[in-house]
Amino acid sequence: MEWSISKLSTLRQCHRKFYFSYELADFHFTHAVRRKAFELGQSKNLRMWQGTLIDNFFSKRIIPLYKERKAPDYPALADELVEIAKRQFSFSEQRLYRDKTMTKTKAGDTYQILDIHECGVPYKEEDVLAIYTRIREIILQIPEYGSPDPGKTLHQYLLSSSYLQPDIRYWSYEFEGITLNPQIDLVRRNGKSIHVIDWKVSDSTTSDYSKQLYLAGIVAFHNIKKSNREKGFPDPKLEEISLFEINLMNGNRKQHELTRESSAGALDYVYQFRDEQEQLSQNKKWDELRIEDYQTTDKKETCMFCKFKPLCIHLINNNFKYDENEYYKLVSSRQLAGI
Ligand code: SF4
Structure with a gap:
């Protein structure tokens, strides 16, 4: 089963909207x-x-x-x-x-x-x-x-990166039979430090994107670990990964700590709502579904x-x-x- 935070968010807003969007x-x-x-x-x-x-x-x-x-x-x-x-x-x-x-x-x-x-x-x-x-x-x-590196503008920060990997859609991680496959806007590496960045364009100051970023961080961690092992390099450490939201409309930045606790909390959230999402994503053809069944x-x-x-x-x-x-x-x- 493929888990998606945007699917879940639509589902929790309105079942019929979920039907229009995804079915x-x-x-x-x-x-x-x-x-x-x-x-x-x-x-x-x-x-x-x-x-x-x-x-x-x-x-x-x-x-x-x-x-x-x-x-x-x-x-x-x-x-x-x-x-x-x-x-x-x-x-x-x-x-x-x-x-x-x-x-x-x-x-x-x-x-x-x-x-x-x-x-x-x-x-x-x-x-x-x-x-x-x-x-x-x-x-x-x-x-x-400003940028995640103190004293550097975003331009200086991006220009001084040793490696930039933008728009990653192919990294995934299996957890309890659920496939996590978040879109990751940018992974920026410099020395041992790994930044996972999510670009934002919303004006909302109250929206909570932390779970999305924790999941992106978990998927990045496991994929970097796999790639390091294939090359014979040491495993990355959780504390070498930092998660950032950067709002492109106004430059606001927010950092989220990727720790054992925050990762476990995000994975619990996925597990908690897996049934709800599975129930409505019925794997049926569209003409076998009845719109009336979606409230x-x-x-x-x-x-x-x-x-x-x-x-x-x-x-x-x-x-x-x-x-x-x-x-x-x-x-x-x-x-x-x-x-
Ligand atoms: S009830 Fe209709 S208009 Fe309202 S959120 Fe659901 S799909 Fe949209």
């Missing part, structure tokens, strides 16, 4: 309702879009430069990101993602679905212009942020921020039968009503 959504155009669930799952509001632009660009464009030991030209990169954002906006505005010949691979960094276009969420042009200004400012600020939430705040809200309302109103024309009528009526 129904499919990128193929074969079944209109599955495709619609996919498009809604991919869609972003303007705030999320701003964060994703920064996160993707930093991870996929800027970190690889540091990996090659090149000093990034931040002013040129800031302009490049604004151009990408403009292309994404235009792609979404023209609804090019609905073109059956279009794929994410084909569209590359231009692919985007914004809720203002897909769901008719009202917005002002100045909100979009403010995003272009803000992302440029953030990219220019990033090199001056809706009664928490209004969860629905307010749910990407699947129009589809959820449409299916409830339409006796769980998807009718694309009726769906779009509902979306336009919400647009007219400004909700």
Whole structure:
């Protein structure tokens, strides 16, 4: 069984949202309702879009430069990101993602679905212009942020690394029949010290990402140990690994200690919720599942921020039968009503 913290978090918010996200959504155009669930799952509001632009660009464009030991030209990169954002906006505005010949691979960094276009969420042009200004400012600020090494800016820290391993998706660790396979944003090594870094772009100061990082730390520890043994090197020590959240929007940093106690606590959490997740991930085909079996939430705040809200309302109103024309009528009526 593959365990995922984001699956679990969706499941705990709303079972029906879990159904839309993980059981129904499919990128193929074969079944209109599955495709619609996919498009809604991919869609972003303007705030999320701003964060994703920064996160993707930093991870996929800027970190690889540091990996090659090149000093990034931040002013040129800031302009490049604004151009990408403009292309994404235009792609979404023209609804090019609905073109059956279009794929994410084909569209590359231009692919985007914004809720203002897909769901008719009202917005002002100045909100979009403010995003272009803000992302440029953030990219220019990033090199001056502080870093996990005292006295070094983030730019100096990255440039002075002996080894950078970004965007790790293939490391996993088996625990009590559960596979842990977290995405690790960056592993930075310098001498014996190993930093596991999670880039954040959320404004929330209350969200707790510690479990996510402990699990990333555990998986990193076991994979580095395995690789060291293959090379005949000594095992890493737990205390050589440090875990950091770095917020790319404002430079805030938070460190979490990877100890025997914190690792055990994170693994207990995985074990505690394994049944809940397993129960709803039934390994059945999508057409063997009944949407009615997945309860809706009664928490209004969860629905307010749910990407699947129009589809959820449409299916409830339409006796769980998807009718694309009726769906779009509902979306336009919400647009007219400004909700
Ligand atoms: S709109 Fe509310 S009830 Fe429907 S899927 Fe989303 S969170 Fe669940």
